[in-house]
Amino acid sequence: xxxxxxxxxxxxxxxxSDECEDAWEAPEHPTGTRDFxxxxxxxxxxxxxxxxxxxxxxxxxAGGNLCAGSPGAGLTPVRAQWASQVGGSRLPWxxxxxxxxxxxxxxxxxxxxxxxxxxxxxxxxCAVGDCCLFLVxxxxxxxxxxxxxxxxxxxxxxxxxTHIDDTSVVPxxxxxxxxxxxMFLLMTDALAxxxxxxxxxxxxxxxxxxxxxxDLFAMFISALRDDGTLQNDDVTLVRVxxxxxx
Amino acid sequence: xHDGWGGDPTKRxxxxxxTIINNLLSNLVLKCAKDEGIRNxxxxxxxxxxxxxxxxxxxxxxxxxxxLVSDLADNPLRLEERLRKQDDGAGGILETKVKFPxxxxxxxxxxxxxxxxLSLAQTIxxxxxxxxxxxxxxxxxxxxxxxxxxxxxxxxxAAVRHLATSDGSVLLFNLHLSAHKAAPVSFPxxxxxxxxxFAVRLFGMSSELPDGMRAKLREEGYSTESGxxxxxxxxxxxxxxxxxxxxxxxANLR
Numbered sequence: 001x002x003x004x005x006x007x008x009x010x011x012x013x014x015x016x017s018d019e020c021e022d023a024w025e026a027p028e029h030p031t032g033t034r035d036f037x038x039x040x041x042x043x044x045x046x047x048x049x050x051x052x053x054x055x056x057x058x059x060x061x062a063g064g065n066l067c068a069g070s071p072g073a074g075l076t077p078v079r080a081q082w083a084s085q086v087g088g089s090r091l092p093w094x095x096x097x098x099x100x101x102x103x104x105x106x107x108x109x110x111x112x113x114x115x116x117x118x119x120x121x122x123x124x125x126c127a128v129g130d131c132c133l134f135l136v137x138x139x140x141x142x143x144x145x146x147x148x149x150x151x152x153x154x155x156x157x158x159x160x161x162t163h164i165d166d167t168s169v170v171p172x173x174x175x176x177x178x179x180x181x182x183m184f185l186l187m188t189d190a191l192a193x194x195x196x197x198x199x200x201x202x203x204x205x206x207x208x209x210x211x212x213x214x215d216l217f218a219m220f221i222s223a224l225r226d227d228g229t230l231q232n233d234d235v236t237l238v239r240v241x242x243x244x245x246x
Numbered sequence: 247x248h249d250g251w252g253g254d255p256t257k258r259x260x261x262x263x264x265t266i267i268n269n270l271l272s273n274l275v276l277k278c279a280k281d282e283g284i285r286n287x288x289x290x291x292x293x294x295x296x297x298x299x300x301x302x303x304x305x306x307x308x309x310x311x312x313x314l315v316s317d318l319a320d321n322p323l324r325l326e327e328r329l330r331k332q333d334d335g336a337g338g339i340l341e342t343k344v345k346f347p348x349x350x351x352x353x354x355x356x357x358x359x360x361x362x363x364l365s366l367a368q369t370i371x372x373x374x375x376x377x378x379x380x381x382x383x384x385x386x387x388x389x390x391x392x393x394x395x396x397x398x399x400x401x402x403x404a405a406v407r408h409l410a411t412s413d414g415s416v417l418l419f420n421l422h423l424s425a426h427k428a429a430p431v432s433f434p435x436x437x438x439x440x441x442x443x444f445a446v447r448l449f450g451m452s453s454e455l456p457d458g459m460r461a462k463l464r465e466e467g468y469s470t471e472s473g474x475x476x477x478x479x480x481x482x483x484x485x486x487x488x489x490x491x492x493x494x495x496x497a498n499l500r
Contacts, residue, residue: 093345
């Protein structure tokens with residue numbers, strides 16, 4: 001299995017890059033692996049230490065420490081890591097209270113397996129919250145997951161919390177067989193909503209995303225914000241192109 | 247503010263007002279608290295009016311008309327230690343000590359110079375708008391027992407509501423704490439049925455709720471109509487705090 005992976009982030013307008021509460025993780029050298037995992041996460045702004053939580057979640061998923069189809073099961077040690085990182089130093093009263101209230105994040109993971117070189121394999125997407133996965137095949141949108149309409153983003157999503165006793169994580173899972181040159185696009189909610197709005201008008205927004213590299217991503221996001229078609233929020237895109245390889 | 251709340255003599259209005267304001271300010275600080283510290287999404291002012299009208303801040307913030315949220319966070323009058331009770335997951339109750347910030351202590355006495363304090367608010371807000379002409383417009387909450395002792399405040403209230411940034415008009419909302427035992431009212435769209443002339447007057451002084459706030463109130467389970475105003479009468483403190491909380495929840499915070 002040959003995978004080409006690219007990841008891009010752009011912080012909310014008016015914020016610094018340090019203030020961005022999104023995270024993503026993918027293997028550094030994915031080509032040749034038969035078991036590939038990557039993930040994106042979007043920390044909830046109203047919670048504190050959400051950036052740390054988002055980072056820990058994507059590392060745990062991409063590192064194989066969370067079940068590909070049911071991440072809730074492996075959360076206990078990740079939650080303990082968060083508590084350890086947050087509780088280490090003496091905090092002012094408001095930081096103590098925010099730490100007590102916990103952090104929240106949306107998580108989207110993609111797991112690819114390869115049966116054998118040149119034959120193909122399976123893909124599994126697992127989502128909690130409103131990050132979205134789009135599968136583009138031969139220049140057509142094949143799969144939208146877990147949302148398939150831009151109108152769905154008005155609801156408050158359920159997120160993964162750092163609370164030890166929170167058992168409410170109910171992931172949405174989708175799987176299928178990947179084909180040669182399939183492109184998987186993982187996006188946090190603002191970009192995903194824009195993407196779906198475009199498809200609802202009959203456009204093919206992946207054409208703009210399939211070639212973007214380097215600083216062009218930030219320019220592209222700025223242009224969308226300037227023309228009012230993209231909400232001002234942290235934005236993350238991970239692009240995975242998979243080939244059977246030989 | 248010596249009278250009871252909703253006719254209940256055990257709940258002094260002054261005590262409830264202090265609790266409401268301390269809770270609101272605490273919630274504002276917590277909304278702005280991030281990993282690296284406090285993000286100054288807001289500036290806050292509190293004007294007291296009784297014997298005199300002016301900034302109600304004490305301690306390090308004394309005399310300041312408006313303060314950054316970060317300064318508010320770092321300068322309560324004191325931190326009280328209180329016990330928080332929560333379910334321990336095994337059928338019992340776990341008590342943990344938490345720090346509760348106090349910026350205001352209850353103060354009662356003197357008249358209610360509402361015209362004067364609204365005029366003061368107009369001056370402060372006009373100055374802020376000159377410095378921030380394109381910002382989200384300010385929101386003013388008037389917490390009162392309703393009986394202005396320095397004349398009819400309608401004109402002074404209108405002067406506040408006529409201020410505007412490029413984003414919209416200043417919003418003036420009124421929380422009426424009355425000795426009346428009448429049923430609580432929240433966000434009415436007309437004044438029929440309000441229990442007395444002071445409630446009717448305060449309703450008339452209140453801004454209509456913007457569509458965004460109405461949507462958030464609906465999410466929280468409150469019913470509103472087109473034309474609903476930012477006015478609550480003898481509402482339960484939780485309703486009041488939620489209302490103040492929603493009113494200060496910026497659209498760009500997720």
